[in-house]
Amino acid sequence: MLPFAVQIRPGESPYRQIVYAATKSIVSGDLAPGAAFPSVRELSQALKINPNTAQKVVAELVRTGMLEVYPGVGTVVAAGRRASAGERRSLLSDDVEQLVVDARRLGLNEADVLTAVSARWAELFGREVGVRAPGRASEPPPPPSRAHSRHAVGERRRA
Amino acid sequence: MAAIEVERLTYRYGSVTALRDLDFTVPDGALYALLGPNGSGKTTLLQILTGLRRARSGRAAVLGIDSAALSWRDRQRIGYIAEGQSLPGWMRLDQLEAYLAPLYETWDTALADDLRARFGLDPSRRISTLSRGEHMKAALLCALAPRPRLLLMDEPFTGMDAVVKDDLVRGLLESSGEEGWTILLCSHDIGELELLADWVGFLDAGAMRVSEPMDAFRERFKRVDVVLADPAYPLNGNVPDSWLGLERAGARVSFVLSHPEDGSIRRLVSAHLAAASRIDVRGASLREVFVALARGSSRPTDEDAAV
Numbered sequence: 001m002l003p004f005a006v007q008i009r010p011g012e013s014p015y016r017q018i019v020y021a022a023t024k025s026i027v028s029g030d031l032a033p034g035a036a037f038p039s040v041r042e043l044s045q046a047l048k049i050n051p052n053t054a055q056k057v058v059a060e061l062v063r064t065g066m067l068e069v070y071p072g073v074g075t076v077v078a079a080g081r082r083a084s085a086g087e088r089r090s091l092l093s094d095d096v097e098q099l100v101v102d103a104r105r106l107g108l109n110e111a112d113v114l115t116a117v118s119a120r121w122a123e124l125f126g127r128e129v130g131v132r133a134p135g136r137a138s139e140p141p142p143p144p145s146r147a148h149s150r151h152a153v154g155e156r157r158r159a
Numbered sequence: 160m161a162a163i164e165v166e167r168l169t170y171r172y173g174s175v176t177a178l179r180d181l182d183f184t185v186p187d188g189a190l191y192a193l194l195g196p197n198g199s200g201k202t203t204l205l206q207i208l209t210g211l212r213r214a215r216s217g218r219a220a221v222l223g224i225d226s227a228a229l230s231w232r233d234r235q236r237i238g239y240i241a242e243g244q245s246l247p248g249w250m251r252l253d254q255l256e257a258y259l260a261p262l263y264e265t266w267d268t269a270l271a272d273d274l275r276a277r278f279g280l281d282p283s284r285r286i287s288t289l290s291r292g293e294h295m296k297a298a299l300l301c302a303l304a305p306r307p308r309l310l311l312m313d314e315p316f317t318g319m320d321a322v323v324k325d326d327l328v329r330g331l332l333e334s335s336g337e338e339g340w341t342i343l344l345c346s347h348d349i350g351e352l353e354l355l356a357d358w359v360g361f362l363d364a365g366a367m368r369v370s371e372p373m374d375a376f377r378e379r380f381k382r383v384d385v386v387l388a389d390p391a392y393p394l395n396g397n398v399p400d401s402w403l404g405l406e407r408a409g410a411r412v413s414f415v416l417s418h419p420e421d422g423s424i425r426r427l428v429s430a431h432l433a434a435a436s437r438i439d440v441r442g443a444s445l446r447e448v449f450v451a452l453a454r455g456s457s458r459p460t461d462e463d464a465a466v
Contacts, residue, residue, distance in 0.1 A: 047354065049354040
């Protein structure tokens with residue numbers, strides 16, 4: 001059992017998918033600073049991936065500063081690392097790409113997509129967060145607490 | 160030194176050529192997935208590598224030694240699990256282990272104990288009473304306990320349920336350790352190998368069509384899905400032979416091609432299919448490439464468009 005969720009799709013580089021999933025859970029705070037990160041061996045066995053792939057994943061996460069290696073202790077999530085807005089945005093790039101391509105395919109335009117995103121944002125987190133001026137995302141407000149967003153999603157599902 | 164080196168290997172069963180001028184190399188430390196349709200020569204190749212068959216011509220070396228001249232000491236360092244590997248049914252598992260251990264200078268009793276516990280095998284059980292999955296686990300235990308430098312496995316996952324497959328894969332990874340031993344695995348279980356292997360080979364009619372690192376393989380094989388504006392648009396004469404596993408259902412056409420650069424694929428496809436109204440390109444899965452290579456450049460007829 002791994003401390004982060006990853007569903008590997010065939011046909012795409014498993015290395016990139018695992019790095020992406022791990023980075024996402026570290027940046028989002030799901031994996032707290034100081035938390036133990038699985039060893040190469042644990043990663044390889046849990047995901048049933050080639051040990052070299054697991055090795056590359058850990059090396060890349062160390063290189064990007066997501067993980068820190070303490071010899072004799074193991075690998076832990078780096079402390080005091082605050083991801084920049086750009087880094088956080090880049091973690092959505094795959095999802096944004098998918099959204100844009102699907103929208104285009106359905107014959108929607110950019111305004112349709114933005115409207116749909118704003119409406120959904122307002123539903124989940126309220127209007128005041130959603131209407132912040134775009135383009136000034138250098139220091140956006142902290143994400144709503146997980147409890148809050150879960151609650152909002154729960155409300156929505158029951159509705 | 161490469162773990163396996165095969166040069167211009169040819170093997171015939173009477174008038175049937177099973178392996179034809181075969182060339183391929185498995186680097187030291189690789190986990191090599193050898194894929195190929197039934198009858199492509201995989202088992203014959205493994206039997207030559209283990210010295211169980213002699214090639215007519217060409218050369219096969221394992222761990223740097225000619226496979227036709229392996230000594231008993233060389234063989235200790237090579238593990239082999241044949242397809243449907245049989246074990247002596249009248250023995251108990253602990254008896255089988257005790258029988259095998261002195262035959263290997265490197266037999267690791269602690270590893271055997273670990274694997275037995277991991278696989279949930281009861282040492283006092285008679286081999287003949289084991290289920291199919293347990294039988295395969297026992298065979299794997301016996302092959303891994305001597306800590307071979309090279310392990311050859313012929314279809315180890317065939318007929319195994321998901322839980323057993325999981326155990327087998329984890330058992331392999333567990334004992335692989337850090338010492339960089341080499342595994343060559345023949346299997347039809349492509350899904351299991353896609354993440355496990357770091358090298359892939361595709362054997363077809365006795366010749367190696369592909370043999371390369373999995374990363375390079377992933378980079379170059381793309382799956383293309385096309386929607387044609389004109390469902391009656393003829394494919395004959397428009398589609399190059401390098402588009403593999405071509406399938407068509409009305410206006411939809413899909414195929415696999417080898418092309419390392421993402422950007423120019425759309426241009427290439429629309430240059431051949433003027434009627435393409437939509438072109439989707441993504442990385443091909445191992446299964447898609449396997450099927451496409453096996454089907455080769457056989458073409459659906461344009462009558463299929465009517466379906």
